[in-house]
Amino acid sequence: MSSADPFASDRRTSAADDRFxxxxxxxxxxxxxxxxxxxxxxxxxxxxxxxxxxxxxxxxxxxxxxxxxxxxxxxxxxxxxxxxxxxxxxxxxxxxxxxxxxxxxxxxxxxxxxxxxxxxxxxxxxxxxxEREPPNARRxxxxxxxxxxxxxxxxxxxxxxxxxxxxxxxxxxxxxxxxxxxxLLPSQLPRALTHLELRDLPGVGAKTEQMLIKKGITTMPQLLELDREGMHKLWNSVWGDRLYHWLRGHDTGDDGAPLPNEMQKSLGHSHVLGPDHRSPQGSWAIAHKLLHKAAMRLRMEKMCTGSLGVTIRYQLSRQEAEGRSKVRQHQSGIKHDAWGMEARFPTCQDTLSLLETLQKVWAQQPTGPEYQRPFFVGVTLGRLIPESEQQPTLFADADNRGALSRTLDKLNLKYGHTTLHFAGMLPARDSAPTRIAFTQIPVQYGVDYM
Structure with a gap:
């Protein structure tokens, strides 16, 4: 920790710089x-x-x-x-x-x-x-x-x-x-933040808070007493340096924005199953629909995928849960076991090829009484590349899979994304609606948001 006054910056800001x-x-x-x-x-x-x-x-x-x-x-x-x-x-x-x-x-x-x-x-x-002058910013x-x-x-x-x-x-x-x-004016910082809890900081969740506590940081004043080097050491990354400057109102060039992401690496959908779909047959129909939506998004984003991952969570009875040394618990209170698998393949974007992969992965899930009550399914397409970088193959698209997918998209964009689909998702056609998006803005494809 630095011996310098952590609030010295409060006194160095001139009136001309005291703006939003x-x-x-x-x-x-x-x-x-x-x-x-x-x-x-x-x-x-x-x-x-x-x-x-x-x-x-x-x-x-x-x-x-x-x-x-x-x-x-x-x-x-x-x-x-x-x-x-x-x-x-x-x-x-x-x-x-x-x-x-x-x-x-x-x-x-x-x-x-x-x-x-x-x-x-x-x-x-x-x-x-x-506009940056406080009265104008307030107006x-x-x-x-x-x-x-x-x-x-x-x-x-x-x-x-x-x-x-x-x-x-x-x-x-x-x-x-x-x-x-x-x-929060520059002249008030970082003193104006001392009353906050660590969890009030964006990016500090339960796990990060526990990490800070283990390292002896339990309050905001303790965190703010650290100099830039101490903050870097605390996080063991450049995030600590950035946070040091952000909390003091400094201009770091990114204005407190998250680190820029590289090209999107995956996309997918997940769903907590309703009671009527908590069976092997019902969960398959849901998985089928999730893949249908993900494949359509993939093509709308002009991407190809080279991997497909499946995650399934199975509800455990009280007796099954008591017989295990470690049991997971969903936020809903359901005690469960989980299984997941990823398959890799030459990059593609058509629904039929992805569906064949999903079927192969699905067949690998565990069997037994405790795996007959799935309540959560997730499907993720990974290893994404722009379709412009797709390597041409030596063989033609004999089944016209690409044309079939484009026809599906054309009709589904016009009339709704479940208008035309493969029969396997029929039992779940009206289930697994698009989930509420907290961290991203929904994109409209045709008449639907996804």
Missing amino acids: SFLHVDLNSFFASVEQQIHPEYRNRPLAVVPTFADTTVAIAASYEAKALGIKTGTRVGDMKKICPEIIMVQGDHTTYAEYSHRIHAAVERVCPVAHIPSIDEVTCQLMGR ISLDIKQAIYDDVGDTMRCSIGMAPNRYLAKIASDMQKPDGLIG
Whole structure:
């Protein structure tokens, strides 16, 4: 730890430099607020958005009325009913939330250009010139709130953080909810962060927090006392250096943005099965549909894949769980065993070839009584390359698989992605809807969001 005053930077910032560079707009209880906007009868009442109505599943969003009762994201449906028997439960609609997300982007853009979209319910704006002056930044923030209210709906409240970099702007947006407006000026840093918990920092989850605790860092003041070298050592990577500067409001060239990713390396879908599909036959139909969606996305993104991975989780009975030394537990409370396998092959992008690989992988899963109750399936396509880099083969496409996939896409883009499909997914045609996206903005392919 450094012996220097960790808050010395508070006194070195001149008035001319005491400005905001970024606004982070975070929609409050977004999914629940959308439901209350669409259904006026749900307003001012406890409401939870759920993936299915099974008691073992969990809330993916809760209204502020529900949060006041202790119901939050991750609360099990069965527990919610005990806490509030009259709670309204709504099955999440990915397409509707994606549409509202794009309407919010348009409303924000009407006031200030959108610089970055971190997730479905977040927007970042970069301020320029005199916009950076605190009174002007505050006016812009209030205008954004009003634009969302006017253009999208009166239940759509947001909290906005103003700061010298994107990382701090996100932190500030979480400091006051709902409908908050908080600014972190360079002259206030890092002192203004000392009251936070370690978990309040973006990128610090449960595992990272435990790592910090093991290394003797249990509070924000302890973290902020570290100099740049100490931060690097703590994380054992350049992330520590970046975090040191971000927490002090410095301009590092990336403005608190995540490290740039290389080309996308994988894509896929996963699904917690409803009770009617928790069987070998039902799980296969779901896996088939997940692959159907992933293959269509692959072609829309003009990519080819060289690997297919499957993950299955099997629900264990109480007796089966008691007989094991180590048992996994899903967030829904289901005790389970898991199996996964990846197959590699010459790169391709047609559905039929991928389906044949899925069938071969599927046949390798374990057998026995404890593997007859699958409740989760995931399908991932990996080793992606642009289709322009696909190596030509010596043999022609004898089965016209590429043309078949293009025909599937043409019709499914026009009428919906489940309009034309192989027979194996028929039992799950209307199941496994597109999942709610927290960390990415849904992309619209034809008439559907995926």
